[in-house]
Amino acid sequence: MITPSQTVGPFFKFALPYDKGPHVGEGGTVRLSGTVYDGAGEPVPDALIEVNHPGGYGRCETDESGNFHFVTARPDAGHLSVIVNARGLLRHLVTRVYFPGARDELLESLGERAATLVAAGDGDDLRWDIRLQGDRETVFFRV
């Protein structure tokens, strides 16, 4: 039997963030920023977002306004794998953020909900929000 998950809790910011956390690998020029929202549309100030791809890993906590950011290169596959931990999440959520113009089978299979996984903007300044609940709830994966 595998070890069960428990929430990251409200008090992890003194422990898990680190200075270079938001830098995903070396030499990235794209700034990917966003906000985490709960089901009432309120920002989530105690979430930890982690992103990964073969070119690097990044970690950023949300600030008091629910904002996070990463500095990254454009991933070869067109997307980053994303893990969300927060107070109130008994297990992390897994999702993806696709860069503008990226397509793949998974994205196409999601119909109109695919838009929740695609960053907006162009060039080096991208924006992608995470909605835990609500009309535009982000697509999360069972992994």
Place this chain on the structure above:
Amino acid sequence: MDELDELGVHPPLDWPDYRSTRLRHPKRPLVQPRLGAADLASPYLGHERVGELDHDLTRQHAGEPLGERIIVTGRVTDADGRPVRNQLVEVWQANAAGRYVQKEDQHPAPLDPNFTGVGRCLTDDDGAYRFITIKPGAYPWRNHENAWRPAHIHFSVFGTAFVQRLVTQMYFPGDPLFEHDPIFNSIRDPKARDLLVSRFDLDTTVPEWALGYRFDIVLGRTPMEDS
């Protein structure tokens, strides 16, 4: 073991007894993805960040922290029993009085100038990790009337694939608060809950110095890329 059954040990995301889940759990069904390279790549966490004393939470300040010195050790393996080698294990916790250093923690218990409550180490070739710390205290929270968390140490662990990520909490044997804690009891299977309770271990205990507790961690199967 079927991979989907394997996930059944985790708590449900919607757990009304833990109030903060109400507005934060997704309501749409989770989508079964085909895993890709970004999900499977081993996260590089900057192993150079792990300092010589990061595993010893009792030696990070000028003096020794107050409280009961303990050793916490165990192995990290995947569901097939393979050791997870050279991966980062991070821990964080309240001090002996049940107070976190984070400023948002307003529990009226003393801070300890000699205790931060943050540890890191890398697993060895056998998947083993080892921390020296002090036993954390229980503390109140506002989830419900007279709510107290059982003493616990938070763990953050990575496997060889990103999606093997695990964030969890380690508890201590025989805690009288277990039956009252909605977070602990969000794990529905009592056998699975028991996996989060460390075992007192006389072999780990160092005479005249510190009690030893064992806590082994089993991550999900090491996944293969879907072809």
